[in-house]
Amino acid sequence: MAVSIQIFIYSIIFSIIGYGISTWAISLPPELSGRIHSDPDAIKAASTDYGHIISVNPAAVLSPSSVDDIKTLISFSFKSNSTPYTVAAKGNAHSTWGQAMAASGVVVDMLSLKTNGNGSRIIVSGNKGSGFYADVGGEQLWIDVLNETLKQGLSPVSWTDYLYLTVGGTLSNAGISGQTHRRGPQIANVKELDVVTGKGDLVTCSPRQNSELFFAVLGGLGQFGIITRARIVLEPTKKRVRWLRILYNDFAAFSKDQESLIAMTGATCQNVPDYVEGQLLMDPNTNLDFFPPSDRPKIISLIKQYGIIYFIEVAKYYDDSSTVDKADVTYLDFLNRVHREELLLREKGLWEIPHPWLNLFVPKSGIFDFNNGVFKDILLKNNFTSSLVLFYPMFRNKWDDRMSAVIPDEDVFYPAGFLDSSGFDNWQVFDNKNKEILQFCARTGIKIKQYLGHHGSKEEWIDHFGSKWNTFKQRKAQFDPKMLLSPGQKIFN
Numbered sequence: 001m002a003v004s005i006q007i008f009i010y011s012i013i014f015s016i017i018g019y020g021i022s023t024w025a026i027s028l029p030p031e032l033s034g035r036i037h038s039d040p041d042a043i044k045a046a047s048t049d050y051g052h053i054i055s056v057n058p059a060a061v062l063s064p065s066s067v068d069d070i071k072t073l074i075s076f077s078f079k080s081n082s083t084p085y086t087v088a089a090k091g092n093a094h095s096t097w098g099q100a101m102a103a104s105g106v107v108v109d110m111l112s113l114k115t116n117g118n119g120s121r122i123i124v125s126g127n128k129g130s131g132f133y134a135d136v137g138g139e140q141l142w143i144d145v146l147n148e149t150l151k152q153g154l155s156p157v158s159w160t161d162y163l164y165l166t167v168g169g170t171l172s173n174a175g176i177s178g179q180t181h182r183r184g185p186q187i188a189n190v191k192e193l194d195v196v197t198g199k200g201d202l203v204t205c206s207p208r209q210n211s212e213l214f215f216a217v218l219g220g221l222g223q224f225g226i227i228t229r230a231r232i233v234l235e236p237t238k239k240r241v242r243w244l245r246i247l248y249n250d251f252a253a254f255s256k257d258q259e260s261l262i263a264m265t266g267a268t269c270q271n272v273p274d275y276v277e278g279q280l281l282m283d284p285n286t287n288l289d290f291f292p293p294s295d296r297p298k299i300i301s302l303i304k305q306y307g308i309i310y311f312i313e314v315a316k317y318y319d320d321s322s323t324v325d326k327a328d329v330t331y332l333d334f335l336n337r338v339h340r341e342e343l344l345l346r347e348k349g350l351w352e353i354p355h356p357w358l359n360l361f362v363p364k365s366g367i368f369d370f371n372n373g374v375f376k377d378i379l380l381k382n383n384f385t386s387s388l389v390l391f392y393p394m395f396r397n398k399w400d401d402r403m404s405a406v407i408p409d410e411d412v413f414y415p416a417g418f419l420d421s422s423g424f425d426n427w428q429v430f431d432n433k434n435k436e437i438l439q440f441c442a443r444t445g446i447k448i449k450q451y452l453g454h455h456g457s458k459e460e461w462i463d464h465f466g467s468k469w470n471t472f473k474q475r476k477a478q479f480d481p482k483m484l485l486s487p488g489q490k491i492f493n
Helices: 030-035 040-045 067-078 112-116 142-150 167-171 211-217 251-262 293-306 331-335 337-347 364-380 427-444 458-479
Strands: 005-015 018-028 060-062 087-090 106-109 122-127 131-137 154-156 190-197 202-205 225-236 240-248 275-281 309-318 328-330 358-363 388-391 412-419
Touching (some): 018 067, 040 060, 060 067, 067 087, 067 106, 131 154, 142 154, 142 167, 211 225, 240 331, 251 309, 251 364, 293 309, 328 331, 358 427, 364 427
Antiparallel strands (some): 122 131, 131 225, 190 202, 240 328
16 A cells, blocks of 8 residues: 655634634545645645635645546545545635635645646537537636627526636525526526535436435535536527616615516516616716716615615627627626626725625515615614625525525515625624624524525534435435545534
């Protein structure tokens, strides 16, 4: 038997929540010696995420050149006679509370498969009769999937608002946006997966083959395996998008019209919206570039008058090549719209800063109490008016309950996203606001579920999963019995 590598790392952990000196010694497979890194730059890059709130140092980082490298890494730990190391897959690290980290373990830099791998990891197949699909590496960014499929006039059917995320990352959560009301979340549009389990086994799974693993992994928060390939549903794409926003000062009308818009279905309805999202305007100084200059003074006046202006963002995809006005854009430009904001924020040094986010699913029965108690009382009265707040409805029947993802037990529910940015010295103010929101929901009996969330104890996770907890726990024992995977979620570790 080959002698394993002994990596000794002496490092100082610096983070915005404290510091300390830690020493680790872990045994790693010798055949990965050229792809295992423990230098300060590699450790630093793997110790933080988009949230910039939590900082945790791994013992080492694996830059795989193939899926076999990932298998070898996990299998070695699983078979270890000494204390095994934990493993976390890191894509673009768009988590905000350290979910992609592995304290004293090994972080797998999934993006290295894009640069070190051999051959294309995005392959488009299928036909009109059987349907189109793309076999995509779990490390691929959705923007790259879109660009590749557009070459053949095709596109995935469900999206996130931000496309610079990995396929494996969003499928481990759910993947939602304003398209979800029509085609369901991204996890509902997958035909097949390749997964490296917590035992180091590479398993192909689908609704008919190894189905227990398939449904476990989708929305499974990385607890059962690392997604290395996903077969994504495609459809012929449209060329252009008609994009507009409708403003409201009345929450009841705002929510009623959103629900009416997403209820428009059927082949006979020619004007079914492809995208519906709601947002809040609370700051008179907010960016109103989307609106015509002549309308901006009126909108500012309305914000000052009512405190909160709600608006619905609606988009319809179509093939006509004519350009109407600024609200008419290409399909690619619409789907990649958030990237333009990212580039502006990066120029200003406002991208790599703390993001104390809170994302919830709010059942329809609680939205009026939520509006009064959260939007008006917590945000408006406490001057959290610069917050980017999303609020829009979707249908439960577009989700598959066999998957690990958890949503409210009502036919209609609303994602509520509080997407704050802060300085390094005041992120706790926003975190306290988020905790106040959670406390309000608990106190008033609004049975929310966190999305992309984090919980402080196993008991809170049990409450989160509810009736799915026993199944979730059994699947963990089946596919990751030594609890090696995704320790940053802090569910079992």
